[in-house]
Amino acid sequence: MLFMLAIISLLSDQVFLTPVQNNALFQYINDHQSEYIQRLKNWVAIESDSSDPSKRDQVQLMMEMTKDYILKMGGHVEMAEIGEQEYSPGIKLPLPPVILAQIGNDTNKPTVCFYGHMDVQPAKKEDGWKTEPYTLVEENGNLFGRGTSDDKGQILALLHGVESLKKIGLPVNVKFVIEGMEEVGSQGLEKLVEDKKNTFFSDVDYIVVTDTPWLSKKPGITYGARGNCYFYLEVEGARRDLHSGGFGGTVYEAMSDLIYLLGQLADVKGKILIPGIYDDVLPLTEQEKELYKNLEFNLDDLKADTGAKQFLHDTKEEILMYRWRYPSLSIHGIEGAFSGSGTKTVIPAKVIAKFSIRQVPNMNPSVVEKQVTDYLESKFSERKSPNKIKVTMVIGAQPWLANMNDPLYVAAQKAVKKVFNTDADMIRAGGTIPIAKSFEEILGKTVMLLGIGGPEDAPHGQNEKISKHNYIEGTKLYGSFLQEIANAWP
Known part of the structure; x- marks a missing residue:
C-alpha cells in the first residue's frame, strides 16, 4: 500500500507527501547524526567574532566554508560584496560578503528564502566558560560551544534538512541569505536586500528567519517582535566639572536634574508615564x-x-x-557620571542618560520620539532649572507582527506536530528583530521566525549550547516544514 501511494504521488501533478517519503527523510537524518555533529564541531572551531577586527579573516573563512558546503549540495552561490566598515576614524575594513544562494529553480514550485548568520559573539575561557568556547563539547545531551545555538547550529540544521530532502526529492525551491555581521548590526544588509529586490528576491514567496529560540522546551514559532526607540537624555550645567566641597549647595547640578527626569518616566510598577504612549497599542x-x-x-x-x-x-x-x-521602558546607564572605585567628590558638568522604549505594533517611532521629547522638556520646564537639556533618539527600530493564519505559519505548525508530536507555542519576541521588519517592508512578503534554540542555550553568554535533541530533531523540522509548504502550494 505504501509503495502504491508513492507511485501515485510521483504520477500526480500535485505535490503529495507519502509516509514512505516522511519515513525516508527521518531515517536519513537519523543515520547521519554523527556527520552533522562533526560538521558543527568544525564550524564552531572557526572564531568568527565579527566585533574583533583581528578576527575578520576568521569571519571570511566561515563564509567560505558555508559557501563550499552549499556548492557541494548542488546549489548556486553568489558572494555579494557590501563594501567597507569604518572600524575607527581612518581605519576601514572590508565587510565579509553576504551569501546569496539557491537550490532549485522550478517555476511550478514555491520558493522559500531563509536568513541566518555565521558570525558569533566574543568568547574567552576566562570569561567563565567551563569548556573552551571554540571547541565543541558534548555533555549530558548538550553540544557546548560558541555559535552552537546562535546561529551556526540552527543554520546547519537547516542545511542538513535541505540536503536530506534532496535525497528523496526537494519539493520546493530554497534560497539562502547568510551574513557575517549580524552580531554587530548587519551593516550593509538592508541596502543589499533593497538592491536585489528585483533580481535575487523577485521569485521569493516566503521569508524564514532561523535565528531564534523557543520560550520553553516546547517548540515555538515566533510571529511578532517589539521595536526599539533608544534615547540619549543630556543635561548640561557648569562649564567644567566642579568640586562638591567648594560648589555643593551653590549650583544647579546636572546630575540632580537628570535623576529627577529619569524618575518621571515610569512608575514603580513599570507603567510608562509619558502621555499618549499607550494610545496606539x-x-x-x-x-x-x-x-x-x-x-x-x-x-x-x-x-x-x-x-x-x-x-x-x-x-x-x-x-x-x-x-x-505592551511597550516597556528601561533605563540603561549614565555617561559622564563618576563610576569608578574610590570616593571622588565631583559635580559633573554634563551627564547623559541612556534609556529605551520597546514599542509594539501600531506605535510609530517618530510619534514616540515627539511624545518623549515634549514630555521631558515639559517636566524640565516645571523644575525651573537654568541648565540645558537635549533629547535625542538614536535608534528607531520598527516592531513587527505577522498573520498567524498565513499558509507559512500553518505549514510550520503542521511540521512541528509531525516531528515533535505536540502543538507549537505561538510566541512573540520581547526584543527587536530589525531584519524581519526590513524583509517585510522591502519585499512585501510574509516573514516567520522558525528556530530550534532552547530557552537555556545562553546564546550571548558563557557556556552557550544547543541540545543534541533540538539539533537533530530540528533538522527534521526544517525538512518537514518544506514538505508542508509544498503541500499547501496552489
Whole structure:
C-alpha cells in the first residue's frame, strides 16, 4: 500500500507527501547524526567574532566554508560584496560578503528564502566558560560551544534538512541569505536586500528567519517582535566639572536634574508615564487572550533563572503580555557620571542618560520620539532649572507582527506536530528583530521566525549550547516544514 501511494504521488501533478517519503527523510537524518555533529564541531572551531577586527579573516573563512558546503549540495552561490566598515576614524575594513544562494529553480514550485548568520559573539575561557568556547563539547545531551545555538547550529540544521530532502526529492525551491555581521548590526544588509529586490528576491514567496529560540522546551514559532526607540537624555550645567566641597549647595547640578527626569518616566510598577504612549497599542482580543493561556511557561523557572524575587505582575499571562505585546521602558546607564572605585567628590558638568522604549505594533517611532521629547522638556520646564537639556533618539527600530493564519505559519505548525508530536507555542519576541521588519517592508512578503534554540542555550553568554535533541530533531523540522509548504502550494 505504501509503495502504491508513492507511485501515485510521483504520477500526480500535485505535490503529495507519502509516509514512505516522511519515513525516508527521518531515517536519513537519523543515520547521519554523527556527520552533522562533526560538521558543527568544525564550524564552531572557526572564531568568527565579527566585533574583533583581528578576527575578520576568521569571519571570511566561515563564509567560505558555508559557501563550499552549499556548492557541494548542488546549489548556486553568489558572494555579494557590501563594501567597507569604518572600524575607527581612518581605519576601514572590508565587510565579509553576504551569501546569496539557491537550490532549485522550478517555476511550478514555491520558493522559500531563509536568513541566518555565521558570525558569533566574543568568547574567552576566562570569561567563565567551563569548556573552551571554540571547541565543541558534548555533555549530558548538550553540544557546548560558541555559535552552537546562535546561529551556526540552527543554520546547519537547516542545511542538513535541505540536503536530506534532496535525497528523496526537494519539493520546493530554497534560497539562502547568510551574513557575517549580524552580531554587530548587519551593516550593509538592508541596502543589499533593497538592491536585489528585483533580481535575487523577485521569485521569493516566503521569508524564514532561523535565528531564534523557543520560550520553553516546547517548540515555538515566533510571529511578532517589539521595536526599539533608544534615547540619549543630556543635561548640561557648569562649564567644567566642579568640586562638591567648594560648589555643593551653590549650583544647579546636572546630575540632580537628570535623576529627577529619569524618575518621571515610569512608575514603580513599570507603567510608562509619558502621555499618549499607550494610545496606539492594539487592543487585546479574546482570541489572543486564549493563546497566552495555553503557552508553556513556568514563573518559578524564570525566578530561578533571573534571581528575581518578585515580578511586576503575578500571572504567566500578564508576564508574557508585558514582555511581548505592551511597550516597556528601561533605563540603561549614565555617561559622564563618576563610576569608578574610590570616593571622588565631583559635580559633573554634563551627564547623559541612556534609556529605551520597546514599542509594539501600531506605535510609530517618530510619534514616540515627539511624545518623549515634549514630555521631558515639559517636566524640565516645571523644575525651573537654568541648565540645558537635549533629547535625542538614536535608534528607531520598527516592531513587527505577522498573520498567524498565513499558509507559512500553518505549514510550520503542521511540521512541528509531525516531528515533535505536540502543538507549537505561538510566541512573540520581547526584543527587536530589525531584519524581519526590513524583509517585510522591502519585499512585501510574509516573514516567520522558525528556530530550534532552547530557552537555556545562553546564546550571548558563557557556556552557550544547543541540545543534541533540538539539533537533530530540528533538522527534521526544517525538512518537514518544506514538505508542508509544498503541500499547501496552489
